[in-house]
Amino acid sequence: MTVKFRKLALIGIGLIGSSIALAARRQGLADVISITTRKAETLEEARALNLGDVYSLDPAEAVAGADLVILCTPVGAYESVMKAIAPALKPGTILSDVGSVKRHVHQVVGPFVPEGVHFIPGHPMAGTEHSGPSAGFAELFSGRWSILTPEPQVDRAAVERVVAFWEAMGSDVELMDAAHHDLVVAITSHVPHLIAYNIVGTADELESVTKSEVIKFSAGGFRDFTRIAASDPVMWRDVFLTNRDAVLEMLGRFLEDLSMLQRAVRVGDGPALEELFTRTRAIRRSIIDAGQETAAPDFGRPHEAPPAPELPRFVKEHGGGEDA
């Protein structure tokens, strides 16, 4: 299905908003891309990067006449955004978002959605640890999954247009209900972020091992955690403030399992350790087979060659042939 909107309005222009702008432009998904954000300097950055066609600090002005409006701010800002834009949303407009939690979004945004506006919340499961308008790139969603959580009564044609929009940007799309989404992301995204933030915080505060030692010797595994622990602090604060129940549920499961693992270490239960460590290896294989991860060792991180060997002293002093 070919999809095209007359006017796409992006509220917020960080990593996700700017990536949508670039991908929508490249794929020709909107005649006009309208960008609005709270801070004047961020808007100027977006303009300098040529991310859109029209720019405004006034969200109501930005959404006027738009047939697709996507909220791309941290979730904590949705309520004030909705107060500002709701009166400017015309019947037939599609309203979506990219927030990492969905039950809360339905609760907060739902009451502001005007009659005739199609509210189709979404969540692209893609990102990097960088943030801001300059962090975006058109390939961000390619091969990744986006989840949509419209209520059952929402107009099917509108849902299909949003599905087609994400598919045109290279994304696979799945529909599910908001409560299930929140559990899925609690285990695949939120708890991983929480424990990554936590161990990086722990390492930062030790007395027995210095911070400089943690940094020098981080290639033993620690540095893998620092990537997601470098994600946008405000966005992630809002995630944990708004997906509390699912996060605490999944964190509880994680902690139960960790208690058993802690005990296995304490009593020296080698077979239990080896069984877990063998089982977990298979999951990475499945993720690679599903096209969600690179098969290259070490994420494909660059590895530089060791220095050229020192020449024997005689060659160094007297030259050694055509290459010397």
Add this chain to the structure above:
Amino acid sequence: MTVKFRKLALIGIGLIGSSIALAARRQGLADVISITTRKAETLEEARALNLGDVYSLDPAEAVAGADLVILCTPVGAYESVMKAIAPALKPGTILSDVGSVKRHVHQVVGPFVPEGVHFIPGHPMAGTEHSGPSAGFAELFSGRWSILTPEPQVDRAAVERVVAFWEAMGSDVELMDAAHHDLVVAITSHVPHLIAYNIVGTADELESVTKSEVIKFSAGGFRDFTRIAASDPVMWRDVFLTNRDAVLEMLGRFLEDLSMLQRAVRVGDGPALEELFTRTRAIRRSIIDAGQETAAPDFGRPHEAPPAPELPRFVKEHGGGEDA
């Protein structure tokens, strides 16, 4: 300092052993590379990969006449290896290893070290999630740190030769005592592996979220953990069996901090969450600045372009000019 050994014997030829073989060959660090391992098929694989010069299933034969012997098996095999090779070690030989724990290695190997043999335990802080002889590459140690933990009375000239050996393979080298090493790696490597194994195990056993959902939506953060949770199961079993005290100490700190973070989520303490999430961002920056991590977003993972935009129907059916 130029360093060269007459005969380098590698006991075990997995990821680390094979990487040493390739780097030592490339840098010209040994006249002869002798390889021994327990399984005949692994030895044949090493031979097919041309990793060494001589091959033997008999460790005593492999180390005969060697002036540098490096144990590259899982730590749990050290005792039986030492029983086999100790009688064949000549005075003046340097005996080293690459095990991830060091106090235990001193305790287990120490009693078997013959008079006149220089025992200089080591630990290169480098690796990938792959294992076996074919996983090795000469660049593995380049720019990474290797830690040596010789007792203070060990011959300085021998220690300097081992330092020069690692430096020639591109590694930076630091000396420290074994107990401190074990604490450093508990936080930079062992606890990160433990919690990665744990969350991957938790995700594998949920009923409320299917395994296929975990795999599909893993790009939200979870997949980062699967890399180190795919590391060699036997090696890591031995790590946790032999660095118990330091691991439990650091895991205790991690759990204390996680309890506070869990509480912050439960009570909705936004400022506490944002403060931690901001602080942890700085640590990644330091690791990148120290040359221990790539600055590329998402570890430099490949991102593919979205599909080419669909052409308007008229162009598809009737052709559209010179490119059609």
